[in-house]
Amino acid sequence: MKYIFTLLLVMAVTLVNGQILNETFDDSAGFTTSSPFFSDGGFDYFGLAIVNDYNGGDIPSGLKEYTGFDGGFLTGMDLDAEGEAIPFVVTWTGLDISGATDLSFTGQFAEFFDDPGDIDAADYIRVEYQIDGGGYQNLIAFEGADFTSGSSNGNFREDTNFDGEGDGTILTGAAQAFVKAIAGTGNTMDLRMTISLDSGDEDFAVDSFMINDGTGGTDTIPPTLTCPANMSMDNDAGLCEAVITFNNATATDNSDPNPVVTQTEGPMSGEAFPVGVTTVTFMATDQSGNSSTCSFTVTVNDVESPSIDCQDQNIILENSQMYAVPNYVGDGIISVTDNCSDSLTILQIPTQGTVVGGGVTEIIIRATDSNGNMFECSFNLNVDNTLNVEENTLNIISMYPNPATDRVTISSEVEHVEIYTITGRVVLKTKQNSFNVRSLPSGIYLVRITTETGSVVKRLIIE
Template sequence: TCSFTVTVVDAEAPAITCLSNITVNNDAGMCDAVITYAAPVGTDNCAGATTALFSGLGSGATFPIGTTTETYEVTDAAANATSCSFTVTVVDAEAPVITCPSDISSCNPVVNYAAPVGADNCAGATTTMTAGLGDGATFPIGTTTETYEVTDSSGNTTSCSFTVTINALPTVTLATFSPDTICDTDPVVALPVGTPALGTYSGNGVTGANFDPALAGIGTHYVYYNYTDSNTCSSSDSTMIVVVSCVGFNENNYLTGISVFPNPANNLININLGETNAVFNFTLTSIDGKVVYQAKNSTDKITAIDISNFSKGIYFLKVTNESDYKVFKVIKQ
């Protein structure tokens, strides 16, 4: 007898066909996507072939942004194996978000604000200023547009803008008191004109639309005028007035028929003695008691005194004859 063996070798590899490549957008608000697909199953000429995920994440997994390769392998009973691959790409299609501050209106050119910072569904977003001057800068009069842009790690961008408007301060002026020196016993005087109109006055001695020297007291005082415009921008100006004690310089009426004009005056004051034929003496004294002009034995009906070079303020003119006198308060403008 004799024997021999017949060996049949399974030399036929199994077959497997993968899916086409998959591309999807990220899940809303997420930096990934949950993807389910029909996993490929291999076939073979013989029973007993098995298919397994060789590399990748598998159907139903959470795939990150980017491309992941899925590889499946089928192995038959004779250990023949065949594999196939496909890619799963998750695209970050979600733009980043950014919110700018509201428009800013200011009277101060130095403006501070909280610079906006963008956010994204994925880490790594950066925010930059693409136009404007930035937080804490000194802005010019007018309107400047500030623009910020956020860029995510996938190159998606979003921008926002707001304006910074700097309003010019109003031009405020306050006229000077004329005269700017008065007696503590003088009546109230009207406050000088402030522009623009409808501003407010403040300061020692200010009462309503007047300055009261008795209320202010002896000394140097400042009156302030403040104006606020429709943009709520404010400016102010000030002027000075001096209140002095005039005790001993009170005017009297012992002499009649005598007049001094003009009063207040800029250049000349005229003393009109009327119809009298008496001889008169004239003494002009500053508020601090210094004699600045003197004339004696005058019989002129009208005497002119040049005060053009005198400082602005209050002077006292004493007119005397052999038996009486009269004191005039003269204001040099």
């Protein structure tokens, strides 16, 4: 007898502390609508998104990019555009609430904001309930507000006092959960949602309608939230970042079958993550307001080496002079770039200041970035110190004016002309016999003139 009593007690607790309604909108089996689902394939539609139930109509191209919904959700836009009568009414009838004394409603609502808003004063979303056929009572409502043009171009806000004017929380394209207490007791409950939207871009989306019985006590247990595993990826080519995709965290709860999961920290999936370690955090909240968080890290590794623009260097000196090797990178003669680092470690062999004579010397440049990626290249330093100024069979060629401040002209047709600093660095190349030296600093330069019959080196003074 004691066993039977215990079993009955457990059954009673299960009944009164259970879930009366769990509408996930993954199908239309649990509710009725005043107008059938439809879609014109564009911006007039009413049906279940994600599961794509539009009563045979095409998936609408005007479906808004809502976020935060899990699975299918009920949505619509411009509800009377195909000749249907508004408002539309969605109804759940005969819900068993026998023995329940502490009922609550939870639902997710969204309206995608376009700039400016599209909601007018005549638009609304209203949810009501009745117990044992005693007449419908207000539960939650959203009305137009924040109008930018008379009574048009506004937003949906919660109508906290049911006076027909939105004055509370604003709806956006992200699903928001609202929890409302249900007054009264009885045996059966009817729930209905009434929607009126009659113009283009006037939209709505709802999901996770639940009626819960909290008679057994207050739920204080937060959801169990599971994040993806830590991720590690290489950088995208040429960039100091990588585009990363990942799954949302998943949540389970002792009383809420659909806790709301939102990302609270870090770039979204499909966005760029910088090189280094980035933390991504999710939060899950159940209908009782209990929440929990979890995090994972995304590590983007820089695996790209620096790039060095190695080019052979040709130097001309007069009178068999020796040549001091410059700091090729520091002096801007050789360029080094990297996808990430502003700070590069440069090694040059032979080092700056090493004196070399005429002939060919191999120069090695090695660049290492802050992430340890290294690149090395080599080039030839060709030093010509065998020609003396104007000691050449072509010394009859003249160059004027000299000294010069602006344009210099050579008295013969040329194949090419190279101007060197006194230390042997090329500062100008041209194939014209008349050229401008205005951009060069004042000083003494060597000019190698090459014609079809040979070459000659002349000294040029720039004032």
